[in-house]
Amino acid sequence: MNTGGAESLQGIAADLAETQRELSGLAGELRRRAAAMQPASGQDPEGAVTVHLDAEGGFDRVSLGEDWREDVGVDGLGPAVAQASQQAATARMQQWSDESIERPEGEDAAPQPAPMSFRLGDPTSTEARASLDQLRELAATAESQLEGFAAAIKAAQNTETAGSSPDRSVRVVISANIVSKVEIDRRWAENASDGLIERTIADALRSASPERNPADAREQAWSGFPELAAVRELAHNPEDLMRRLGVIR
Structure with missing residues (x-):
């Protein structure tokens, strides 16, 4: 009995499953890290100002220490706000790069995709093998683009x-996504x-x-990395991508 065809089918099915796990695992890790972000905060060296960021990285609120007028004074309040903002941004970036982010209890790895229900294409065809190679290359290229x-x-x-x-009593300048200057009306601050x-x-x-800019910089960045964008789509419907590649039917 010739078992070559059956073995070939099993080999391609195993390759498909492994490739899907790799791609979904990569996308799952990106989602996990984004979901794991927590509110962050930072202070100036004197502890006169604390700037709080929400879990999305937006400015939530500002807290002044009880003795801020003695610690930094009205003239030093603007620079203190800028320093506290910079420290808050640093704390948030440390969260993103922290390899020790805890996974939810019982979660040892990125969620694995559910088993796919499909029929394989012709396992001996040039098209099927070329499509499988494309899928492997997609995974490798996407990872290299991070x-x-x-x-x-x-x-x-x-x-x-x-x-x-x-009321224009406070003006803020943000350069390269970092608060670089905070100007505060002196007379207003003395009386407020x-x-x-x-x-x-x-x-x-x-x-x-x-x-606040309607043009989302993150979405614009995706356009320059089509393979990474494809992985993002694959995380939602990997079977659909494989069908469009002609690997399954």
Whole structure:
């Protein structure tokens, strides 16, 4: 009995399953790290100002220490806000790069895809083997693009934006996604309550934030990395991609 055809079918099925696991695992790891991000905060060296970021990295609120007027004074408040913002951004980046991010209890690896229900194409055809090679190459190329994709996002956000509070008492400049300058009206700060100052600074930070721009830099970055974008789509429907590649039917 000739078992060559059956063995070939089994080999291609095993290759498909392994390739799907690799691609889905990569996409799952990216999703897991994004979901694991937590709110972050940072302080200036004197501890006069604390800037709080939400889990998405947006400016949430600002807290002033009880003795901020003695510690940094009105003239030093703007630079202190900038320093606290920079520390908060650093704390968030450390979360993203932290290899020790804990997985949910009972989760040892990225979620594995459910078994696919399909019929294989002709396992001996040139088209089927070429499609399988394309899928393998897609996985390898996507993984090699991760660093470049991160750099593309950084470059897309490497612009200067400015914003002010509604009453223009606080002005913020953000360069390369980092708060570089905070200007605060001296007379206003001398007479405003701490609570009002906190809310007004937070409003100005949000106003200057690049996230307010309708053009999403992250989505723009995907266009330069089609293989990585394909992996993202594959995570939602890997069977559909394989069908379009002609590997299964």
